[in-house]
Amino acid sequence: MFDRFFGKKPSKIDGKAPGAPDSPATSNSPSASAGSSASAADGELAVNGPTVGLCFNFMRGFCYDSESLSDAGLREVLTTLAARNVRATFFCSAKICDAAPDVIRRIVGDGHEIGALGYSDEVPTELPDEALTQLALSCFRSFQKLGIRVAGFRTPKSKWDDRLTSILPLHGYVYSAEHDHGHHPDWMESSGKRIVRIPVRTDDRGLRRSGDTYDDVVSKHFRVLRKALQRKCFVTVCFHPWILADSIERMDHWRLWLDQAMQSGASVGPLADALPKSLIQ
Numbered sequence: 001m002f003d004r005f006f007g008k009k010p011s012k013i014d015g016k017a018p019g020a021p022d023s024p025a026t027s028n029s030p031s032a033s034a035g036s037s038a039s040a041a042d043g044e045l046a047v048n049g050p051t052v053g054l055c056f057n058f059m060r061g062f063c064y065d066s067e068s069l070s071d072a073g074l075r076e077v078l079t080t081l082a083a084r085n086v087r088a089t090f091f092c093s094a095k096i097c098d099a100a101p102d103v104i105r106r107i108v109g110d111g112h113e114i115g116a117l118g119y120s121d122e123v124p125t126e127l128p129d130e131a132l133t134q135l136a137l138s139c140f141r142s143f144q145k146l147g148i149r150v151a152g153f154r155t156p157k158s159k160w161d162d163r164l165t166s167i168l169p170l171h172g173y174v175y176s177a178e179h180d181h182g183h184h185p186d187w188m189e190s191s192g193k194r195i196v197r198i199p200v201r202t203d204d205r206g207l208r209r210s211g212d213t214y215d216d217v218v219s220k221h222f223r224v225l226r227k228a229l230q231r232k233c234f235v236t237v238c239f240h241p242w243i244l245a246d247s248i249e250r251m252d253h254w255r256l257w258l259d260q261a262m263q264s265g266a267s268v269g270p271l272a273d274a275l276p277k278s279l280i281q
Helices: 067-083 101-109 129-144 164-170 212-231 241-245 248-263
Strands: 051-058 089-092 113-116 175-179 186-190 193-200 234-239 267-269
Touching: 051 067, 051 212, 067 101, 067 241, 067 248, 089 101, 101 113, 113 129, 129 164, 164 175, 164 186, 164 193, 193 234, 212 234, 212 248, 234 241, 241 248, 248 267
Parallel strands: 051 089, 051 234, 051 267, 089 113, 175 193
Antiparallel strands: 186 193
16 A cells, blocks of 8 residues: 655656657557658657547546546446447556455446556645655555556646656556646656656546636537547547546536547547557556
8 A cells, every 4th residue: 555655745757758669559449640740850659630638537536536426427337338338447556456456347347448647636746755656656556456457647637747757657557647738649758767647638627617717628528529520630648537527517518528439530548558558568
């Protein structure tokens, strides 16, 4: 179990995205970027055509969410995905592996990708170096005990710390998924280590508000999808099962967004499918 440490907020580590691997492999997955290649100029792992990553944060009561709503929302989301025969990525708090392992097994059993969403509700920027390293390792091992090899890491509350760029690759992670306006996955490097950043364009937290704010968030979800289709690039919107479960209107909105993504002709699936298969194996 991860023991939380608290120290002074660390300074940022500067890093730049290097060129691509010498021989990036392509993926044959239906929702993958078959023919993905990295650009030597800017480090992009450009997708081959419009690609929509399906992404969820699942904390199950370990953050500011509700355990009961999280479970109810997860059931609805899994049922909807199964009915449409589409897979997604679920970033889960590693503590769920100890508290409710059967929930994690249900997600995996339905064919979905699992990523680490920290251990519980820690803030990486508030952790000293040794605690941040322990966090990355503890999360990886928690899922490993259930026979799950996680490739992706996402910080709780989107509190990214640049030190993770060099720490995560040391403990088996291939990519980080954070709020980013990039149009493709991109290489990041620090201290001679590198990891792929998968950009998460926006999320659904604004759906908890009412009036014009709610309408603006709904419009934004469809707008970023439309622009990605036009640009033939990658996009993902991160949803939270507990937020969707709190209102029939929200769940219906997500289903409509999903259906439009699938009917658009874009590749739709888990985040890992947007990367060359050689990086994930």
